[in-house]
Amino acid sequence: MTAYSDLAAHFGRISALSNAVGILQWDSDVMMPKGAAxxxxxxxxxxxxLRHGMVTDARIGDWLAKAESDGSLGAWEKANLREIRRVWTVDTALPADLVEASSKAVSACEMRWRQARAESDFAGLLPYLAEVLNLQRQIGRAKGEKLGLSPYDALLNDYEPGGSSAKIDALFDDLADFLPGFTQEVVAVQARRPAQEPLAGPFATETQRALGLRLMAALGYDFERGRLDISTHPFCGGADNDVRITTRYDEADFTKALMGVLHETGHALYEQGRPQGYLNQPVGAARSMSIHESQSLLMEMQACRSRQFLAFATPLMRESFGGAGPAWESEAMWRRYTRVEPGFIRVDADEVTYPAHIILRYRLEKALIADAMPLAELPAAWNDGMKSLLGVTVPDDRRGCLQDIHWPSGGWGYFPTYSLGAMTAAQIFDAATRAEPGILPGIGKGDFSPLVGWLRANIHGKGSLLPTDALLTEATGRPLDAAVFKAHLRRRYVEEV
Amino acid sequence: MTAYSDLAAHFGRISALSNAVGILQWDSDVMMPKGAAxxxxxxxxxxxxLRHGMVTDARIGDWLAKAESDGSLGAWEKANLREIRRVWTVDTALPADLVEASSKAVSACEMRWRQARAESDFAGLLPYLAEVLNLQRQIGRAKGEKLGLSPYDALLNDYEPGGSSAKIDALFDDLADFLPGFTQEVVAVQARRPAQEPLAGPFATETQRALGLRLMAALGYDFERGRLDISTHPFCGGADNDVRITTRYDEADFTKALMGVLHETGHALYEQGRPQGYLNQPVGAARSMSIHESQSLLMEMQACRSRQFLAFATPLMRESFGGAGPAWESEAMWRRYTRVEPGFIRVDADEVTYPAHIILRYRLEKALIADAMPLAELPAAWNDGMKSLLGVTVPDDRRGCLQDIHWPSGGWGYFPTYSLGAMTAAQIFDAATRAEPGILPGIGKGDFSPLVGWLRANIHGKGSLLPTDALLTEATGRPLDAAVFKAHLRRRYVEEV
Known part of the structure; x- marks a missing residue:
């Protein structure tokens, strides 16, 4: 056994444990009876x-040092060592008492948050959230020292390895300049659209599910290595070669669940397309949360809200639900799926206004981690930001700074990856359709194989072989910028192409 | 921390791991896509x-020695120590290489068995099964040395702690004398019954499921702590407070799945009724496989194939499936559910002939483990036994000694617990109905609470507090014998009460 093979075997065991956790987490969200909580x-x-014991195993440091001086390793093995060192550095950065304190604070805060949100009671949440924030700052400092990063960037790096607030600031400032005026322009354009006719339901869950399965198959989802089920909060989870997605059906409106299934299918295609030879190694993992979100948004926003896809899918919707009349024309469906309307709630936001929700959260969490703003001022700062970025007046904290679970649950540094993902999706889809002229015509016939083939070769199959910037540069010719995303928004929402 | 509380915490962690394994096993059988195998x-x-590492933890021996001299412990704690010592003795009896060799031999043999059964090819299975048998003998010897038992009794004790082949020989010899003549008598009685009219299907799976759920609720199954799903081989599994059962529907015949659900509900009621304060401790575990099977057979055979229950349930079946005519009368349903017919296949056997299948397997596996019979002679010995015990001529090994997975999968010593369970069920049900006159009238109204209340107090809630013989003696006044079972068979199948 070489040091490298010892390391690979060890991380294979960690992966086997993570896969078990993934399935149990899926079960908790999808199958578990209440009384088993x-x-x-x-x-x-x-x-x-047990996992913590394995990732902090005392032998890893030695194995790494030896393997890193092994001249016989190929590119994947070297990249695997780079990823192992990164993961190990982060996993060993925190003292056990800090991990435990954070875990307890998060549990208490999440529970309090459910009540605080229901009652729109920020003051009630404040001490709990302050404790979580305080511990997140400590975690950020501890990891940041090891990684040579600021506390916020250290937290961000858990989700976005190689990411930095300097780069995000530039991208988001660019978008923040663009979006408020652009949103007004789109709203004006859409005000001239014909009134949207209702799609008359009800739409039986079983029919919605059958149509979802049919479209998942069209996108290239492998049902031998996954499932579609129901959960309160849709997600993509499971394990290697067991990539399960969920949705939530509303019998009064099939359109959200259907697009939700296509979104999660985008995540799942990434997971199903990771390199089989390295599935259980850090180098075989998904690259980052921005790349993950780019794959769901590429499918949902770039491919499936396109006129091409809706020309293919709308007749299937008509068939499935027995729909007839103007509301069931594919042009009407396209208008429905590209409707823009500034609102309070992030998860209900459309493609144009979504980044404003994210920019606001990013700026606030960065300031809070840096202790540049008192937590008590969060509601006011939130409401100011919503006014300036989206032009809306938040009526209460329930529909304001209490709406998301991320901060109470200790997910600081996560929010920016949503909009990095949206921009990345636009840039990747643009590069893919330029490189492979068959992609758009394929989508119009429900044949996603040209698109997925390109993604497999350029994104999915690369796992974590390259850093995010290099991956994107190899695939699209340059690192991420906002230009393609803005051009996409202008083309779709103003030129209405 | 006392030594006892250290031990209890440690076994609590082992239980947490076992619960994870239980859910993953359920998922493998019910949900997992093929490609994830x-x-x-x-x-x-x-x-x-990881579990093996925890159950053989070097500290356990010390903790046990200290805790066993702790005078402050109550009855449950003392019984817990007794069970911990028993489990630990068995779990530390085997050298790691024997465990690994057995695991590999079983994997190979199970795979070969699927093909051998399909092709009725005992010769092809022979070398694989010989290897499994050889390793089972070694396992039996290693455990037997630690426990002071013969190799067969040591294997038996994994499923039936405190069980012995001497006691089983006496019980099974008694039954073996009784059954062949009795079966002929029953067949003659039933030959005078009116011809069985068919129940005309199809019976929609969803309707079967709804009726199953309704009857599970009647029996007292707690849906907040369990689920009903579908799997190829019905089972009861899951975790503490998460007791899941499965069935398999046949749209041409609802009667098997329905009775299967009631059988598994019997197992589940036992699991759901184990003592909450000791759920994660060895003393809170189900007592033995014979007691477990007694709880499923008590529900299925004693309670639900009774005239009382079928008088309650048959109208529900009629309602559910829109049945009408003589075949849907409760008396006809009772005749259907008490039909006796000697056959080749154990899992299709009725209450009267089932023990003959078990006695045959028990005698053969005991002889094989003792090396008192060459494995090559198994088919001939099997067929002879079927002829003498059941009066049937086995046409091929597929319907003979190749039908069960138990031996290829290393489950030697398990078979007798099925019929010990049947006898135990009869003895417990008899005691319960004598002690609690409300039980039978309750069953006739679909109210199982008098029965389940008695079982909770006398069986379920006792966990592993008492050894099996003591548990049965406390509950029924004496250790197991065949008398009540034989009397039950005579009353139901000859007197037709």
Whole structure:
């Protein structure tokens, strides 16, 4: 055994444990009866303890040092070592008592948040959230020292390895300049559209599911290595070669669940397309959250809200639900799926206004981690930001700074990856359709194989072989900028191409 | 921390791991897509390794010695120590290389068995099964030395702690004397019954499921702590407070799946009724496989194939499926559910002939483990036994000694627990109905609470507090014998009460 093969075997075991956790997490969200919550929490906590013991195994440092001086390794093996060192550095950065304190603070804060949101009671949440924030600052400092990063960038790097607030500032400032005026322009354009006719339901869950499955198959989802189920909050999860997605059906409106399925299918195609030879190694993992979100948004926003796709899919919707009349024309469906309307709630936002929600959260969490703003001022700062970025007046904190679970649950540094993903999606889709002229005509016939073939070769199959910037540069010719995304928005929402 | 509380915490962690394994096993059988098999096998193997490390933890011996001299412990704690010592003795009895060799031999043999059964090819299976048998003998010897038991009894004790072949010989010899003549008598009685009219289907799966759920609720199954799903081989599994059962629907015949659901509900009621304060401790575990099977057979055979229950349930079946005519009378349903017919296949056998299948397997596996019979002679010995015990001529090994997975999968010593369970069920049900006159009238109204209340107090809630013989003696006044079972068979099948 070489040091490299020892390391690979060890991280293979960590992966086997993570896969178990992935399926148990899926089960908790999809299958578990209520009364099992406590039993399950104990199992999950134990597996996390076991996993922590494995990722901080004392032998890893030696193995790494030896393997890194092994001249016989190829590019994938070297990249695997780079990723192992990165993961190991982060995983060993925190003292155990900080991990435990954070875990407890998060549990308490999440529970308090459910009540605070329902009652629009920021003051009630404040002490709990302050504790979580305080511990996140400590975590950011501890990781930042190891990684040579600011506390915020260290937190960001958990989701976006190689990401930095300097780069995000530039991208988001660019977007923030563009979006408010552009949104007004789009709203004016859409005000001239004919009134949207209702799609008369109800739409049976089973029919919605069958149509979702049909479109998943068209996109290239492999049902031998995954499933579609129902959960309160749709997600893509599971394990290697067991990539499960969920949705939530509304019998009064099939359009959201359907597009949600296509979004999650984008995530799943990425997971199903990771390199089989390195599935259980850090180098075989998905590259970053921005790349992950780019794959869901590429499918949802770039491909499936296009006129080409809706010309293919609308007749299937008509067939499935027995729809007839003007509301069921593919042009009407395209207008429905490209409707822009500034609102309070991030998860209900459209493609144009979504980044404004993200920019606001990013700026606020960065300031809070840097201690540049008192947490008590969050509601006012939130509402000011919503006014200036989106032009809306937030009526209460329930529809304001209490709407998301990310901060109460310790997910600081995550928000920016949503809009990095949206920009990345635009840039990748643009490069793909230029490189492969068959992609758009394929989408128009429900044949996604040209698109997925290109993504497999240029994104999915690369895993974490390259850093994000290099991956994007190899695939699209340059690192991420906002230009293609803005051009896409202008073409779709103003030129209405 | 006392030594006892250290031990309890440690076994609580082992339980948390076992619960994770239980849910993953359920998922493998119910939800997992085909392509995930290899990934899942790696996760399961890792969790087994981690579990083995925990159950053989070097500190356990010391903790046990200290805790056993702790005078402050109550009855449950003392019983917990007794069970911990038993489990630990068995789990530390085997050298790691024997465990690994057995695991590999079983994997190879199971795979070969699927083909051998399909092709009725015992010769092809022979070398694989010989290897499994050889390793089972070694396992039996290694455990037997630690426990002071013969190799067969040591294997038996994995499923039936405190069980012995001497006791089983006496019980099974008694039954074996009784059954062949009795079966002929029953067949003669039933030959005088009116011809069985067909129940005309199809019976929609969803309707079967709804009726199954309704009857599970009547039996007292707690849906907040479990689920009903579909799998190829019905089972009861899952985790503490997450007791899941499965069935398999046949749209041409609802009667098997329905009774299967009631059988698994019997297992589940036992699991759901284990003592909450000790759920994650060895003393809170189900007592033995014979007691477990007694709870499923008590529900299925004693309660639900009774005239009382079928008088309640048949109208529900009529309602559910829109049945009408003589075949849908409760008396006809009772005749259908008490039909006796000697056959080749154990899993299709009725209540009267089932024990003959078990006695045959028990005698053969005992002889094979003792090396008192060459494995090559198994088919001939099997066929002779079927002739003498059941009066049938086995046409081929597929319908003979190749039908069950137990031996290829290393489950030697398991078979007798099925019929011990049947006898135990009869003895417990008899005691319960004598002690609690409300039980039978309750069953006739679909109210199982008098029965389940008695079982909770006398069986389920006791977990592993008492050894099996003591548990049965406390509950029924004496250790297991065949008398009540034989009397039950005579009453139901000859007197037709």
């Amino acid at each position: 406590e039993t399950r929490a104990e199992s999950m906590a134990l597996l996390q303890v | 290899e990934t899942r096998a790696e996760s399961m193997a890792l969790l087994q390794v």
